[in-house]
Amino acid sequence: MKEDGHPVFLDLKLHDIPTTVANAMHNLANLGVNMVTVHTLGGSEMIRNAKAAFNQGAQPGAKLIAVTILTSMDNQMLHLELHMAGNVKEEAVHLAQVAKNSGADGVVCAVNEAAAIKQACSNDFLTVTPGIRLDRLHNNDQKRVATPSEAIRNGADILVIGRSVTKASDPKKAYENVLEEMANA
Template sequence: MKNISSLYVALDIENKEKALQFLKQQQLEGAAVKVGMELFYHAGPSIITSLKERNHDIFLDLKLHDIPTTVKNAMRNLARLDVDMVNVHAQGGREMITAAKQGLEEGCQGKERPVLLAVTQLTSTDQTMMAEELRQPGTVEESVIHLAKLAKSGGADGVVCSVQEVKAIKAACGSSFLTVTPGIRPKGAQQNDQKRSATPLEAKQQGTDAIVVGRAITAASDPYISYQQIIEEWNHG
């Protein structure tokens, strides 16, 4: 299994040319990045190839959620891209998560397997939405812990969760079970559509393994300075 970085810059940018230009202009070539649906569905595998050529670690954030056979076959293909981390939705169930891991192992072709994460509850989900729209019982944290345990039993290496649930997940699943936390905002930054957010320092104090930062870097007046400040806060508080 591959190692992971501590900070991933979310490249929620509309196309390959703008994404690569942004990284070059902001002196972020070589930084670990997250490629999500917006960019991957526009550029396809070529964006992964270009980023790997520039020595970026890559979290491919496609949140697969389908029947086990389909997810297994999709993961087999994604493994061949040699990304560092991929994910599925934990609500796809144990069998689907196990199939995803099998697909990754089959597609690695002798290389290190990408880290497999399972998304618990999106950081845009709050208690009201979960109860009134999704009709799921219990609290958000209870749901996240249940899904984390399910993910571990299915063979996932860790989960995507909010900072608020990190300690409880580590207690339930063990300290080596990875937590990757989006919704990271420096103090005073806009929340946008993130409901369960935290600062880099709060994330570090809660014991998360990696953070994902998007608009707080990509939409900053000086993205390079913002990136450096977040790294500094993560490393030294």
């Protein structure tokens, strides 16, 4: 893909102790990836060490992105399973601030949180939004979903789109529909 000129988003969502993540980051940076992910729940020290190691070998402009609250989770899961006190939006904004203060270039979040995260962190702090759906009938395992036009209107910088395109009966047409919807948002 790199040889064909495509940027590479390596979505490994690393989540481990700081030293282990830093070692992995060092190796990934040397592969020439353009964007790589860690989990914010690994903590500020992990993100800081990851960024420092990534910076040593990464290409100029390569981004370290931190996942806030997975889009497959909702308020109920947050409260009952993780015992987090806030709602998803509050926790995502808080984790985005931790990520920014630890050196991340942006976060993965749901569309519904993108504008609040920009407001809390800064407009150039990247928001990468999965859970994009062209129709609301096929959410699959995603709990916090939005359309491409909602994503653009909420200030999302990068849309992650999987099954709405890959599982469509005509993936090329579905992809073109996404581009058209984004352009008209």
